[in-house]
Amino acid sequence: MIEAWTWPTPNGHKLHIALEELELPYKLVPVNIGAGEQFKPEFLAITPNHRIPAIVDPDGPGGKPIRLFESGAILIYLGEKAGKLIPKDPAARYICLEWVMFQMSGVGPMFGQFGHFNNYAPEKIPYALERYQNEVKRLHRVLDKRLSEAEWLAGDEYSIADIIMYPWLRFPERRNVDPQDYPHVKRWFDAMSARPAVQRGCAVLSEKQRQGPITDKERDVMFGKTQFAAR
């Protein structure tokens, strides 16, 4: 059974939704990233980058175990393993991968930086806030254009490209985004939200979500000395 080393964050939910959509049996291994569990030796043995999600599949290629980190690589692996959620048509397959890369290199990091400077930076830095707010809006415009011409990101077929994008489009108010400004993204988002597997995926480990403001200990683990210690 696939081990999902994970936590209820946007990047974790990509994995949870994919596993639910693909109906692959999995076992959750929660990694509390606020408490510093990502730095434990058993997790570092799976991912030198100490970020969730990561997986261990005892039945990997050639019947041998495989460990994987980086949500994009994991979703491509799972889609190929199940033979689903990646278009078979070669051109559509590349378009699917194009949007997976767009999420991994653009939406994830830029929305993440906006969130950091907006919610966690000890001081408000206008230049950083303006830069990442502009990027958040520009990336929404790119998505809105794509979804004005195609039902799903890869084209006619629902795919891992939609799954990888969705968790980062939740809670738009946290990014000062009004969904009415991006009607095609809204149409797609509502269709995604109605899928039972998406709902199940987003509920995974929800009981572990932090309630209330970040503590000093969590701040140190995520953004301070513990985070940046040489390992």
Ligand SMILES: N[C@@H](CCC(=O)N[C@@H](CS)C(=O)NCC(=O)O)C(=O)O
């Ligand atoms: N590019 C990575 C990003 C993973 C990532 O940033 N994960 C966050 C949670 S959403 C994490 O594990 N943070 C722990 C930390 O910063 O120490 C992926 O897509 O898998």
